[in-house]
Amino acid sequence: MKLMSFRICVYVVMVNCVAISHAIAQQSTYQLWYSKPAEKWTDALPIGNGRIGAMIFAGVEQDRIQFNEETLWTGAPRDYNRKGAANYLSEIRKLLFEGKQEAAEKLATEKFMGTQSATGDRNKWTADMKALKGITGSPAEENYDDLQWKTINVPSYEGWETVGLSGLDGAVWFRTTIDVPDDWVGKNLVLDLNRIRDHDFTFVNGTLVGNTDGTSPRKYTIPAKLIKKGKNVIAIQVLNYFDKGGIAGYKDTSRAIAVYPEGAEPQNGISLVKAWKYKIQNDEPPMAPQFQASYQPFGELYLNFKNPSVTVSNYKRKLDLSTAIASTSYTLNGVNYLREYFASQPNQAIVIRLTADKKGSISLDVVLGSPHKYAAVKKIDANTISLSLRVRGGALKGESQLKAVVTKGKLLVGQDKIAITGADEVILYLTAGTNFISDKNVSGIPANACLKALAGLKDKTYVQVKAAHLKEYQKYYKAFSISFGNSDNEKLPTDERIERFAAAHDAPLAALYVQYGRYLLISSSRPGTQPANLQGIWNDLLTPPWGSKYTTNINLEMNYWPTGPLNLPAMNEPLFKKTAVLAKNGAITAKEHYNANGWVLHHNTDLWNGTAPINASNHGIWVSGAGWLSQHLWEHYRFTQDRVFLKNEAYPLMKQAAVFFVDFLIKDSKTGWLISTPSNSPENGGLVAGPAMDHQIIRTLFKNCIAASELLGTDAEFSKVLQNKLTLLAPNQIGKYGQLQEWLEDKDDTTNKHRHVSHLWGVHPGNDITWDNPEMMRAAKQSLLYRGDEGTGWSLAWKINFWSRFKDGDHAMKMVKMLISPAAKGGGAYINLFDAHPPFQIDGNFGGAAGIAEMLLQSHTQFVELLPALPVDLPEGEVKGICARGGFELSFKWSKGVLISVEVKSNEDSVCLLRYGNRITSIATQKGAVYKLNGDLEKL
Numbered sequence: 045m046k047l048m049s050f051r052i053c054v055y056v057v058m059v060n061c062v063a064i065s066h067a068i069a070q071q072s073t074y075q076l077w078y079s080k081p082a083e084k085w086t087d088a089l090p091i092g093n094g095r096i097g098a099m100i101f102a103g104v105e106q107d108r109i110q111f112n113e114e115t116l117w118t119g120a121p122r123d124y125n126r127k128g129a130a131n132y133l134s135e136i137r138k139l140l141f142e143g144k145q146e147a148a149e150k151l152a153t154e155k156f157m158g159t160q161s162a163t164g165d166r167n168k169w170t171a172d173m174k175a176l177k178g179i180t181g182s183p184a185e186e187n188y189d190d191l192q193w194k195t196i197n198v199p200s201y202e203g204w205e206t207v208g209l210s211g212l213d214g215a216v217w218f219r220t221t222i223d224v225p226d227d228w229v230g231k232n233l234v235l236d237l238n239r240i241r242d243h244d245f246t247f248v249n250g251t252l253v254g255n256t257d258g259t260s261p262r263k264y265t266i267p268a269k270l271i272k273k274g275k276n277v278i279a280i281q282v283l284n285y286f287d288k289g290g291i292a293g294y295k296d297t298s299r300a301i302a303v304y305p306e307g308a309e310p311q312n313g314i315s316l317v318k319a320w321k322y323k324i325q326n327d328e329p330p331m332a333p334q335f336q337a338s339y340q341p342f343g344e345l346y347l348n349f350k351n352p353s354v355t356v357s358n359y360k361r362k363l364d365l366s367t368a369i370a371s372t373s374y375t376l377n378g379v380n381y382l383r384e385y386f387a388s389q390p391n392q393a394i395v396i397r398l399t400a401d402k403k404g405s406i407s408l409d410v411v412l413g414s415p416h417k418y419a420a421v422k423k424i425d426a427n428t429i430s431l432s433l434r435v436r437g438g439a440l441k442g443e444s445q446l447k448a449v450v451t452k453g454k455l456l457v458g459q460d461k462i463a464i465t466g467a468d469e470v471i472l473y474l475t476a477g478t479n480f481i482s483d484k485n486v487s488g489i490p491a492n493a494c495l496k497a498l499a500g501l502k503d504k505t506y507v508q509v510k511a512a513h514l515k516e517y518q519k520y521y522k523a524f525s526i527s528f529g530n531s532d533n534e535k536l537p538t539d540e541r542i543e544r545f546a547a548a549h550d551a552p553l554a555a556l557y558v559q560y561g562r563y564l565l566i567s568s569s570r571p572g573t574q575p576a577n578l579q580g581i582w583n584d585l586l587t588p589p590w591g592s593k594y595t596t597n598i599n600l601e602m603n604y605w606p607t608g609p610l611n612l613p614a615m616n617e618p619l620f621k622k623t624a625v626l627a628k629n630g631a632i633t634a635k636e637h638y639n640a641n642g643w644v645l646h647h648n649t650d651l652w653n654g655t656a657p658i659n660a661s662n663h664g665i666w667v668s669g670a671g672w673l674s675q676h677l678w679e680h681y682r683f684t685q686d687r688v689f690l691k692n693e694a695y696p697l698m699k700q701a702a703v704f705f706v707d708f709l710i711k712d713s714k715t716g717w718l719i720s721t722p723s724n725s726p727e728n729g730g731l732v733a734g735p736a737m738d739h740q741i742i743r744t745l746f747k748n749c750i751a752a753s754e755l756l757g758t759d760a761e762f763s764k765v766l767q768n769k770l771t772l773l774a775p776n777q778i779g780k781y782g783q784l785q786e787w788l789e790d791k792d793d794t795t796n797k798h799r800h801v802s803h804l805w806g807v808h809p810g811n812d813i814t815w816d817n818p819e820m821m822r823a824a825k826q827s828l829l830y831r832g833d834e835g836t837g838w839s840l841a842w843k844i845n846f847w848s849r850f851k852d853g854d855h856a857m858k859m860v861k862m863l864i865s866p867a868a869k870g871g872g873a874y875i876n877l878f879d880a881h882p883p884f885q886i887d888g889n890f891g892g893a894a895g896i897a898e899m900l901l902q903s904h905t906q907f908v909e910l911l912p913a914l915p916v917d918l919p920e921g922e923v924k925g926i927c928a929r930g931g932f933e934l935s936f937k938w939s940k941g942v943l944i945s946v947e948v949k950s951n952e953d954s955v956c957l958l959r960y961g962n963r964i965t966s967i968a969t970q971k972g973a974v975y976k977l978n979g980d981l982e983k984l
Contacts, residue, residue: 073527073552074559076538076877077362081372085110085584086867086874086884089363089370091394093387094570094618096476097581098345098394100385102361102372107347107383110584111394112340113442114574115480117651119337120439124158124654125632130639132156136722137710140733149661149731152722156637157335157664158646158656164330166285172326173215173283174245179325183217184247184279190219193321199293199301203241204284211415211586213289214327218280220320222303229273232306237262237316238299239292243283249276259292265306278303278316281325286332287587293317327417331437335658336650339577339592341584342476343414343431343444347398350407350465351376365556365563368517369510379405389570390512392497394474397506403468404453410462410472412446415586421460428498429462432490443490444476447498471506473498483625483653520566521559524611524925528555528918539875546861551918554860554896560877561606561893564886565615569603574651575618576603580886589883594622596669597647597726598800602838602887604676605809605845605894608683609901611925611933616680620693622653623673627697630655630670634704638667642704643697645669647726663727667708667720670701671741675809678748685931685952687755695752699759702749702766705742709769712788717774725786728798734788739774740806740813746770776806776813776820783830784813784823794830799839801831801846808845811904815851825850837863837871837879837888844895848913849902856899857915863892903928907959910936911943932956932969943979950975 081103082088088099088110101108132155139148176182183190198218200207209216224233235246235253243257246264249272254264282290293301304313359374372383380401387394398406412421412431419433427448434441446462448455453467464470477493479486501509528551533541541553568580578599579592594600600619607616630643633655638644646657647666657664677694680686709718712734720742721733729735746766753759779790786792786803806812807824815821828846835843840863847856865872867880871888874880879888899913900923908928924935931951937944943960950956950969958965958981965981976984 073534074365074556075362076365076556076560077360078537078539078875079359081359081361082876086878086880087876089361089876090564090567090580090582090878091363091368091370091385091387092567092581093389093392094566094568094573094581095392096387096394096474097568098385098387098474099582099584100361100370100372102370102383104356104359104374104376105349105351107349107372109345109347109385109394109396109474111342111345111444111474111476112581112583113342113444113476113478114581115478115651116340116342116435116440116442117337117480118340118435118438118440119161119334119650119652121484121486121652122159122161124336124629124652124656125636126155126157126159126656127636129156129637130635133638133722136731137733140721140731141713145730145732148722152661152665152731156657157661158654158658160333160335162331163333166330169326169330170243170283173281177326178215179217179323183219183323184245184250184252184281186250186277188219188279190321190323193219193323195319196322197318198320199238199291199317201239201292201295201297203288203292204290205288205585205587207290209289209324211417212324212327213284213286213329213332215325215329216282216284216289217323217325218282218291218320219322220278220316220318221275222278222314222316224271224273224276226273228305229271230268231271232268233266233271233303234306234310234313235262235264235266235278235303236310236313237264237280237291237301238294240280240282241288241290241292242285244291245281247279250279266303283329285329291320336591336593336648336654337438337652338586338588339579339583339651340435340440340586341415342442343412343419343433345446345472345474346411346413347396348409348411350409365559366518366521367514368521368563368567378402381405386510386513387567388509388513389516391473391501391504391509392475392493393501394472395506395509395513396472396474398467398470398472400468404466406453406467406470407465408470410446410448410464411460412444415584423457423459426457427455427462429457429460430491430494439486440478440480441490442476442478443494444474445491445494445498446475447473447501449473473501480651483629483651517566520612520614521562524562524923526555526558526923526926527921528552529920538877542864542873542875542877543866545864549917551920553864554918555921557860557864557877557889558610558893558896561889562610562612564889565603565606565612568886569615569618571614571617573618575600575622576886576890578885578887582886589881589885591650594649595647596645596649596672597666597802598842599838599885599887601672601676601809602841602891602894604890606890606897608679608929609894609897609927611927613680613684616676619673619676620680623677623697624693625653626655626673627670627700629653631700634707638704638708640704640707642700642702642707643670644704644708645673662730663724665722665724665731666726667723668738668741670704671745674698674701674745674748675741678752679809679929681752682929683927683931685954690752691756695749695756695758698745698749698752699762702745705745706765706769709742709773711772712774715774715788718769718772719774719788725802726800728796728800728802729787732787734774735803736776736784736786736788737802737805740776740803740810743770743773744806744810744812746773778820778823781826781830782823783827784820786827792827792830796830797832797834799835801828801839801842804828804846808842808849808898814849814905816905821850833859833862834870836881836885837873838881838885838891840871841879841888841891841895844892845898848895848898849904851913853899853913853915854917856895856913857917860892860896863888897926901926901928901934903930903932907957907964908932908934910934910946910958910960911938914938914941916941928956930954930956938979945979946977946981948975948977949973
């Protein structure tokens with residue numbers, strides 16, 4: 045232990061780090077660590093430099109490093125808007141005003157939604173597959189020779205991708221047999237397969253018994269004449285056009301797909317849950333039409349070690365949040381091995397270093413691969429190989445280059461791998477790039493990013509590369525620190541801490557969760573990159589959940605909630621750059637779909653910055669994305685007080701978002717109010733007139749634009765227009781159950797437990813509803829009580845923020861414990877602390893981190909309020925570098941639930957109105973000055 049401390053101190057001095065003793069003391073606190081390798085992708089540990097991300101599995105015999113590059117997506121530049129959609133706007137509105145929601149949604153689906161990408165000839169392909177093109181003989185036949193076929197577990201509700209056919213779309217044959225008992229002969233049987241994706245042709249003993257296209261349940265009758273005693277053959281041709289494929293069966297795994305006599309109970313039949321034989325007939329189905337594109341995995345790096353298979357001891361894999369370095373250590377055959385991994389932003393590479401405490405002990409094969417069908421690996425030079433690929437049916441191509449630097453030993457580069465034998469040390473540099481330049485330009489050369497990165501690494505030592513990585517990363521990470529005391533559970537692996545968190549006194553795990561959220565945001569949203577998508581920059585699937593896109597009716601915005609309070613303003617830059625491009629595209633959508641000026645954004649976007657409504661009209665027509673993103677622009681100003689940013693970047697975008705709503709809002713004939721229609725309350729209740737969330741966002745946007753114009757001394761006439769509109773805009777309303785109404789009409793269902801609680805936007809992240817209006821705040825709280833505590837991961841995270849704003853810290857902490865619990869059907873966390881929707885979505889990590897900060901400090905009203913929602917489970921703590929609106933940076937301590945001391949640093953000449961409980965103090969601050977106070981807010 046003394047030797048380890050010595051090594052840390054020497055290294056910190058080398059790289060000129062500060063606060064050495066603090067770093068050593070906090071080392072174990074802010075780590076994720078485990079005593080066994082990752083088995084699943086959501087066990088692995090993430091690293092990233094904003095552009096390139098990787099997941100580290102850390103196996104002993106084989107280490108898998110799955111990696112991504114932020115601009116590898118499906119799709120291509122195209123026009124997402126539907127020409128002439130605005131011609132149907134008035135009719136859709138008329139139908140909604142008449143209460144004809146179904147008719148309005150039908151018309152909107154047919155005439156108003158955005159366009160889809162081009163599709164191939166599905167009919168021809170299906171005919172070719174039915175004609176058995178690409179396969180010898182007919183696998184439907186009873187005596188077909190399938191001895192050489194592979195096996196696969198059936199069913200697979202989440203698609204055959206989850207049981208071994210990753211990324212496959214196409215035609216696949218499945219075969220199995222059943223042994224029919226004597227007393228079944230002469231009876232009709234039921235073949236219950238439930239769902240199959242997408243189209244099946246199902247045969248029994250060579251005869252077709254049914255075929256269905258779609259996801260409706262399959263329950264076919266097998267005529268008695270087809271059945272014989274003993275062995276019977278079931279053969280199914282499955283045609284999967286896109287995404288999840290195969291025999292899906294029942295989501296409820298207690299129900300088995302089965303064969304049983306008519307009139308009998310399924311559980312008394314023959315289960316078909318087992319390994320079936322399968323054969324891929326064709327993996328080139330016609331391209332399926334898509335409203336938007338999907339984020340893609342790039343490749344896999346495998347380190348296949350040649351050490352003898354003997355017992356491993358002292359195994360540990362970890363991720364140190366303070367350094368953004370993952371590591372794997374273990375003892376094998378008397379030799380201590382160490383691997384280090386980090387994603388360097390200065391050198392734009394994934395860096396991996398392998399060492400051992402005995403010379404000549406490192407031998408392995410290094411292999412590159414990709415899930416993309418069109419991918420190839422080749423030798424570049426004596427220590428470099430490359431992986432080139434293209435996305436099927438899309439415009440994007442990619443290249444990754446891997447360079448090995450070996451000390452002693454032998455290195456041999458082949459066409460598809462690097463073989464290393466008897467080395468003392470191995471350093472691997474993994475790079476990646478694509479041909480993406482912008483949403484209109486894909487003329488780039490994929491290899492250029494790799495060549496530039498490797499040229500920059502030339503003649504640099506590992507120590508230099510690591511030092512540059514630490515300096516760049518820690519300028520963000522070290523701006524903030526948090527501690528909730530100590531816990532006995534800190535000595536446990538992270539997966540065990542998650543399992544015990546709900547019932548344990550492990551407050552430090554909540555602090556770790558905050559810093560992990562900051563780590564993930566730094567790692568997936570550096571200045572100069574794309575913003576963090578639904579999965580940050582980490583994805584291993586060709587058809588990821590929800591396309592791993594940018595969902596703008598909560599999820600993208602939630603990703604950026606930590607930037608203000610948790611002192612990460614620079615991480616906003618990718619979001620704001622994307623917002624500027626979305627505004628250009630959204631101006632076209634505003635004209636085509638609404639005949640309005642300004643810009644509009646609906647509920648989703650992608651790499652190509654689509655702004656038109658997508659998917660189905662009952663949730664895809666939601667008009668407030670631009671308004672919500674404008675809130676982030678204004679909030680960035682409020683936290684930083686950067687007037688240059690407000691003038692040159694924020695206000696122009698905010699104003700044009702407001703211009704759209706000035707044109708879009710329409711008078712409701714029943715109430716006389718201006719309302720938003722058509723729209724919806726995400727993603728609940730269908731297409732409506734006048735959802736409360738829209739009005740809260742619009743009202744807040746108008747107020748922010750008025751304040752900004754006053755600050756900048758501009759647009760006085762436009763400000764008057766907005767002030768007038770504000771007096772006419774539909775207000776928040778309290779319904780018959782004492783709830784905040786979600787819609788214009790008082791029609792809330794108190795039994796509805798929907799994961800979205802959109803009408804509470806005004807409570808958080810907005811400030812349209814605060815304790816300045818206690819009656820409305822209580823109504824909002826009542827709505828949340830009706831909606832309940834359960835939810836997906838991101839929904840749980842949002843509820844932490846709500847309960848914090850309601851100043852109920854104990855209820856907020858209850859939600860924290862639900863969020864940091866083993867992943868289940870209703871949210872939680874995977875063992876690597878990734879948020880579980882489920883499946884993985886990163887927004888819950890960011891929303892949860894911001895929510896815990898909201899328990900400690902709030903500044904959305906005139907006050908900077910300390911410990912407004914402190915739960916009893918966090919009696920001790922200290923936070924440094926937490927930020928408040930107004931340009932204030934605070935550090936404070938508390939003990940036994942009571943504030944002890946406060947420091948306020950001001951980034952602007954202004955007044956800080958500080959509040960703790962019933963105590964209020966006003967500080968006239970000067971830029972750069974620090975003000976110290978005691979727990980009674982008395983100046984020291």
